[in-house]
Amino acid sequence: MAGYNNNNEGFWKPSSASSTTDEGDVAPVFNFSTAPLAQQRMLLPIYKHKRQILYSVEKFGVTVIVGETACGKSTQIPMFLYHNGWCNNGFQIVCTQPRRIAAQTLAARVAKEVGRGPLGAEVGYTVRFADRTSELTKIIYATDGILLREATLADPLLSRYSIVIVDEAHERNLNTDALCGLLKKIRRKRPDLRIVVCSATIDAEAFLDFFISKKDVEHTRKQKKRRRWDNAEPDTQPKLSTNNLNEGCIISVDGRLHEVDVLYLGHPTSNYVRTSVETALQICKTSRNNRGCGILCFLPSASEVDEAIRMTQDHLDEFEPGLANQIIILPLYAQLPFNMQARVFRSDTPGSSRIIYSTNISETSVTVPGITHVIDSGMVKLPFFDPKNDFDRLIVVPISKASAKQRSGRAGRLQAGQCYRLYTEEYFRKKMEEATPPEILRTNLSNFILSLKALGVNNILGFDLLDLPSVDALSHGLESLFALGAIDDATALTTIGQDMSSFPTEPRISRMLLESLREECSREVAGVAGALQVQSLFLTPRGSSARRQQLQIDYEAAVGEFADNSGDHVTYANILQAYDDTHMGREECKEKYVDYVALQKVIEVRNQLLGFLKRFGRVRSLGMATSKERCDAILRCVTAGFFFNVAKLHNDGRYYTIRGTNQILVTPSSSSVFNTHGSHADYIVFCNTHDGSRGGIELTAVSAINPRWLRELAPHYWK
Incomplete structure (x- = not known):
């Protein structure tokens, strides 16, 4: 990995003092x-x-x-x-x-x-x-x-x-x-x-x-005016x-407590992850004799955060011998459990440098202590919903000027700092949007509409909003809720819809949970719902390049102990069942490549969801059911909530959605058990979609299903 020379070659500070922090008070001389x-x-x-x-x-x-x-x-x-x-x-x-x-x-x-x-x-x-x-x-x-x-x-x-x-x-x-x-x-x-x-x-x-x-x-x-002029009966007038x-x-x-110097790249970078790592290591190198530093690096997604951490670990000693002993590397993104997120807010060994690779979760509100430098990749991953194709998409897009301003401010919260923007000043001034489009104009509105219906808002278009969503998005949201049984022909909230609005989950998961009462598998399905709230229940193999191949073999063998050939959802239930039966500790989970902290979060969520379910019926577990009965019951519940997300295998060996016939991909990059341990299936159900790194729509949380269930569980949707 090529390093920067001292003085951060490739960056320059605008002579016009274009930093957003020139205004404000000068930092006090004390700490x-x-x-x-x-x-x-x-x-x-x-x-x-x-x-x-x-x-x-x-x-x-x-x-x-x-x-x-x-x-x-x-x-x-x-x-x-x-x-x-x-x-x-x-x-x-x-x-x-x-x-x-x-x-x-x-x-x-x-x-x-x-x-x-x-x-x-x-x-x-x-x-x-x-x-x-x-x-x-x-x-x-x-x-x-x-x-x-x-x-x-x-x-x-x-x-x-x-x-x-x-x-x-x-x-x-x-x-x-x-x-x-x-x-x-x-x-x-x-x-x-x-x-x-x-x-x-x-x-x-x-x-x-x-x-x-x-x-x-x-x-x-x-x-x-009327109160001042009308004195006929002052005692009976309302007192304003x-x-x-x-x-x-x-x-x-006005004003900022600490100044932040903003530096731009002289020329655009072709690989912002690699440039972020190089810049962070160069800052650590030049700051090693200055009692360390704190670096907050903004990247678009959790996968790129993990990639940057692996890249940094692989090249620490290569960059400069002995540097690895002086640097603490931490991730920060929403899917991490809170106690892992909280690690970035703790004080570390004095004299050591910290590199925190983060998504935009740390862009606002929170103060990460000791941050002296911010590296802004200029990119963010935002959710977009395509109502015509019925796909939730996470797309990497350039940030806005408002976000750039927020990011640079992270370096000036507790002391003066520097912000390295991995884009040119000309791009910032002339091409970057002023603000990020509001979420109401770019996401699935099903949950939003259900919340308004539960509030008693019958006319959604008559509800005061800062921005009105598109007709297509509103139509899709209403159609989705109708298909789930949450609203009737007149778009009024049904009994099921009222029950669904009581859960702190999106409508599809709420419907899945309610179906579990009928299938008598609430404990298992609540666990599946909890697993959908974390990025993964499995630990990603990490280590040097030389060991990674062996670690991957060990990882696949460990996953095989829990994997069900139907796919991911029953596998989630198997992991939770193993924990309930044996009470796996932290070390045992580590040996089996199970993320212990994520597992604890899933169990916490499961228990809370079971508390909600008790309001609507008796919570049961499958107990002594056969493997097939258990698998079918869980997947019927998943299908009841996610029947929108069903795909069929075509003659070309690829999966296409039933409605819209859009091609989707089940690839290794989706980290799905269905891909590595699943059996042949003509029909699959999936819970999440995202844009693949090589193009196309990729899936997570995928399982094989029986197509007969579609007409049984949502006949009105498949007419």
């Missing part, structure tokens, strides 16, 4: 991260806006706060409001986050700063499959999906909250858009509810116009608040 917490809080740029924020929230119904990355929005604003009495009289403050890890780490940080009890006391979090709150909790960090579910199932008016803070609003995922529409609707019934919208890169005017329409503002002004609750304001928090 910010080791200063007392109270002093750290006072040094944050958000602190000097404290009075302005409190006044605006008191006076206006909606406050939009636009602040630089690392200014302290996510941690300080909830505490400002808490200490100013917004949690009195039994109320709580909730701050939503787009990702679980952000909600969990922010809650831990704020609990430490509040200093009155452990996490889960006054400050806690609620995310999917995890709840650290209590009766004492006043500040709650939650994912936006969890708050949406709370409004759907328990409290339509969110009456226990005095303030809802929508953080990182620029991400515009489905749950964020639905939550914003719901909050606008709730404010008509609860004008006292305060909404605070926060981000570093949003169109503040657009968000304010969404929540505060001109009609609302004009109505408020007319009421005030002096607060402008039907109006809003925008607060701009």
